[in-house]
Amino acid sequence: NAGVMQNPRHLVRRRGQEARLRCSPMKGHSHVYWYRQLPEEGLKFMVYLQKENIIDESGMPKERFSAEFPKEGPSILRIQQVVRGDSAAYFCASSRLDRSSYNSPLHFGNGTRLTVT
Amino acid sequence: KQEVTQIPAALSVPEGENLVLNCSFTDSAIYNLQWFRQDPGKGLTSLLLIQSSQREQTSGRLNASLDKSSGRSTLYIAASQPGDSATYLCAVGTGSNYKLTFGKGTLLTVNP
Numbered sequence: 001n002a003g004v005m006q007n008p009r010h011l012v013r014r015r016g017q018e019a020r021l022r023c024s025p026m027k028g029h030s031h032v033y034w035y036r037q038l039p040e041e042g043l044k045f046m047v048y049l050q051k052e053n054i055i056d057e058s059g060m061p062k063e064r065f066s067a068e069f070p071k072e073g074p075s076i077l078r079i080q081q082v083v084r085g086d087s088a089a090y091f092c093a094s095s096r097l098d099r100s101s102y103n104s105p106l107h108f109g110n111g112t113r114l115t116v117t
Numbered sequence: 118k119q120e121v122t123q124i125p126a127a128l129s130v131p132e133g134e135n136l137v138l139n140c141s142f143t144d145s146a147i148y149n150l151q152w153f154r155q156d157p158g159k160g161l162t163s164l165l166l167i168q169s170s171q172r173e174q175t176s177g178r179l180n181a182s183l184d185k186s187s188g189r190s191t192l193y194i195a196a197s198q199p200g201d202s203a204t205y206l207c208a209v210g211t212g213s214n215y216k217l218t219f220g221k222g223t224l225l226t227v228n229p
Contacts, residue, residue, distance in 0.1 A: 004160070006160075033215050035217075041221070042121070042206075042218075042220055042221045043208075043217075044219070045215075045216045045218075056215075058216075095215070104214070106151070106163065106215065108153070108160040108161040109160050110158075111159075
């Protein structure tokens with residue numbers, strides 16, 4: 001039973017390029033969450049998605065960042081025109097959807113480490 | 118605004134010792150509290166989840182307690198082993214079970 005899969009593990013981009021981070025949730029999970037861990041800081045919530053819907057994007061920067069979770073395929077976190085301050089570890093988590101989902105812990109992937117040069 | 122603090126920031130103990138990691142939070146109106154471990158370069162592994170109505174949870178050598186009124190949680194690790202070496206993160210769900218506020222973690226080193 002595969003866990004949350006994220007790719008790539010490491011991504012290097014030059015300033016101004018686009019970064020696309022992918023996340024496949026655990027089997028049977030239909031909720032996806034993105035978190036960011038900046039150097040020397042704790043993880044911070046970015047966005048919560050269900051299939052084809054953004055439920056809560058209150059943690060997303062207003063510009064250059066977008067996220068989607070299409071009907072088919074992985075969730076994508078997209079960062080346009082990257083800057084050095086975007087360098088961080090980006091973690092995806094998933095949880096299941098059922099009557100007791102509010103009791104479900106979040107299961108995290110191994111993260112994508114983005115370095116902007 | 119919820120703030121989560123973990124003390125100590127780093128801890129080094131000899132193998133076999135029992136130890137306690139501390140977590141405090143400023144807003145007691147929490148949904149749940151979750152303890153994770155993070156290995157270098159890896160993701161987070163969920164250890165224990167305590168709902169707001171619960172006082173503690175146990176899994177193997179781990180026991181986590183929750184005192185909402187005082188805004189504290191502790192993670193107790195019995196008979197520590199070198200394989201327990203990792204960063205331990207405390208995360209609090211405020212207003213939802215998914216919008217977690219994380220502490221900066223306690224880096225634990227268990228020496229053989």
